[in-house]
Amino acid sequence: MKYSYCIAAGVLLTVVLIVLFVPGVAEGIEIRLLRFLAGVDR
Amino acid sequence: MKVNSKAVVRYLALVIGTLVLIPVVALGALAISSRSSDGPSVIFSGGPLESGELVTDWESDWSFVRGVRTFELQLLNPPRSRTLWIVEIDGKLYLNSNYMGGLRERYWKKWPAQAEEDGRGTMRIQGKRYPIMLTRITSGPIIEQVAQAFTRKYRVEMTPAEVEAETLWLFEIAPRNETGGSS
Numbered sequence: 178m179k180y181s182y183c184i185a186a187g188v189l190l191t192v193v194l195i196v197l198f199v200p201g202v203a204e205g206i207e208i209r210l211l212r213f214l215a216g217v218d219r
Numbered sequence: 220m221k222v223n224s225k226a227v228v229r230y231l232a233l234v235i236g237t238l239v240l241i242p243v244v245a246l247g248a249l250a251i252s253s254r255s256s257d258g259p260s261v262i263f264s265g266g267p268l269e270s271g272e273l274v275t276d277w278e279s280d281w282s283f284v285r286g287v288r289t290f291e292l293q294l295l296n297p298p299r300s301r302t303l304w305i306v307e308i309d310g311k312l313y314l315n316s317n318y319m320g321g322l323r324e325r326y327w328k329k330w331p332a333q334a335e336e337d338g339r340g341t342m343r344i345q346g347k348r349y350p351i352m353l354t355r356i357t358s359g360p361i362i363e364q365v366a367q368a369f370t371r372k373y374r375v376e377m378t379p380a381e382v383e384a385e386t387l388w389l390f391e392i393a394p395r396n397e398t399g400g401s402s
Contacts, residue, residue: 181233188241189241192248
């Protein structure tokens with residue numbers, strides 16, 4: 178079970194690093210979120 | 220073969236919990252990173268406006284603002300920035316804050332109250348930064364003109380009644396006078 182917690186933590190850490198350091202990901206997420214909040218499908 | 224149902228449930232809970240946490244963690248990372256960036260992002264407020272030429276001479280002609288969709292505003296206190304709408308009327312600039320009152324104002328939109336308390340700030344338009352002073356306007360004939368200007372420009376209806384009900388706040392943007400002893 179400990180091993181599973183480590184994997185989960187690693188996944189979350191990877192998400193943070195991708196969002197912070199991979200160009201375009203942050204903007205993509207924000208634009209999708211904005212569209213969702215505005216009620217635009219695509 | 221004996222299946223440990225408790226372990227299966229725990230693994231399942233861990234997987235579901237991780238999946239739920241992924242968007243939460245991603246948005247949290249975005250919000251935190253925005254706080255230290257030069258200007259706001261699309262959704263989250265940003266840090267102090269640092270790049271761009273600092274223009275201390277107030278423009279004599281702001282008519283170009285009619286073609287500007289958004290600008291960036293940073294208050295001096297707290298030094299955070301956000302993207303806002305702007306209109307120009309007879310050489311004067313105005314900004315708005317919709318959805319005031321209720322839970323949104325209490326938990327999300329704190330900058331209007333902060334601006335009302337201390338209107339000093341910096342705005343960035345088309346890459347240039349201007350030291351400014353915000354003054355909230357709540358009455359007078361200008362209210363109707365500003366509401367109409369926003370309605371025309373952004374096609375979102377704004378009315379003097381909303382200003383009266385304090386669900387719409389309007390601010391005039393003026394040059395900041397640094398001779399008053401404040402920094």
